[in-house]
Amino acid sequence: MSFHEQPPTPWVETDEVDAYLGAVEASEEQRRFVLDLHRDGVAVIDLGPEGHALCDRAIAETERYFGAGARRAQDTWRRSASVRALSTLPLVESMLALAYGRQPFAFQTLNFLHGSEQHAHADAVHFHSEPPRFMCGVWFALEDVEIDAGPLFYHPGSHKRPVFGMADAGVVGRAPTPGDYEAFYVPAFARQLESQPRVALLKKGQALVWAANLAHGGVAIARDGATRRSLVTHYYFENCLYYTPMYSDPEKGRYHLRLPANVRTGGWVWPRHQGKRVKLRPKIVISAIKEAVRRAVHVA
Numbered sequence: 653m654s655f656h657e658q659p660p661t662p663w664v665e666t667d668e669v670d671a672y673l674g675a676v677e678a679s680e681e682q683r684r685f686v687l688d689l690h691r692d693g694v695a696v697i698d699l700g701p702e703g704h705a706l707c708d709r710a711i712a713e714t715e716r717y718f719g720a721g722a723r724r725a726q727d728t729w730r731r732s733a734s735v736r737a738l739s740t741l742p743l744v745e746s747m748l749a750l751a752y753g754r755q756p757f758a759f760q761t762l763n764f765l766h767g768s769e770q771h772a773h774a775d776a777v778h779f780h781s782e783p784p785r786f787m788c789g790v791w792f793a794l795e796d797v798e799i800d801a802g803p804l805f806y807h808p809g810s811h812k813r814p815v816f817g818m819a820d821a822g823v824v825g826r827a828p829t830p831g832d833y834e835a836f837y838v839p840a841f842a843r844q845l846e847s848q849p850r851v852a853l854l855k856k857g858q859a860l861v862w863a864a865n866l867a868h869g870g871v872a873i874a875r876d877g878a879t880r881r882s883l884v885t886h887y888y889f890e891n892c893l894y895y896t897p898m899y900s901d902p903e904k905g906r907y908h909l910r911l912p913a914n915v916r917t918g919g920w921v922w923p924r925h926q927g928k929r930v931k932l933r934p935k936i937v938i939s940a941i942k943e944a945v946r947r948a949v950h951v952a
């Protein structure tokens with residue numbers, strides 16, 4: 653197929669990535685970004701003075717959401733112009749479009765004041781696409797990350813492994829329930845990790861992209877009260893089915909479909925299969941609208 657068509661697998665996840673970068677005449681900086689993401693499952697982008705200034709504004713616009721001891725604030729983009737601007741920065745979107753060969757769109761944001769201390773997981777258990785792997789996360793450092801503030805950790809190269817789902821974790825013969833994530837997925841996922849973790853000590857104004865299947869989480873916080881202000885934005889790519897893997901069975905063609913938001917437009921991106929819009933149950937559309945209204949008035 654032509655390197656200028658939409659690929660069935662993200663270019664960054666294929667062995668043709670070098671030939672692709674040559675064909676599209678990628679710059680040195682673009683090559684470094686895409687090849688890092690190919691090899692390690694993570695790659696860093698320097699956001700420059702514009703990004704740096706947006707970090708300060710994003711902190712100022714979101715600080716109030718942490719007053720009641722909330723660990724994270726979801727979808728502040730609905731009320732913060734700078735979170736929206738960071739998540740849709742042309743530099744970030746153009747790097748993702750190059751790496752994946754399809755246009756990205758941000759669909760969810762999470763702000764953190766402190767380290768998340770999350771267990772290792774891959775986003776592919778929470779959000780996935782058909783064709784697979786058209787999803788990624790971008791971690792924006794809103795301030796310099798200190799080693800004792802519970803930095804993000806990741807397992808380099810783990811994105812190349814098969815996607816690990818709830819069935820692999822031992823939930824078989826029944827639909828998973830929310831409690832199964834902690835009880836089954838977290839311990840089983842940790843057991844199958846191979847590479848040593850690395851920590852991401854990013855500087856304010858840097859963004860780290862991770863692949864959908866990269867194992868990552870948050871180190872335990874070693875200094876009481878240490879802040880680690882950060883923004884995680886999740887992206888999908890155009891022209892795919894979007895679904896929640898935990899409640900789906902793709903091998904049997906059963907998808908718990910999603911109607912993801914589009915952070916840039918404030919609307920939604922309809923899931924598509926082979927170029928055509930798929931039918932969504934009214935329940936999914938109604939719950940997407942309800943969620944949007946809820947997040948617009950209450951961020952937590």
Ligand SMILES: O=C(O)CCC(=O)C(=O)O
Pocket residue numbers: 762764767768769770775789802803804805868869870871882884
């Ligand atoms: O920021 C962190 O510590 C981890 C965030 C994370 O794992 C996620 O948002 O998926």
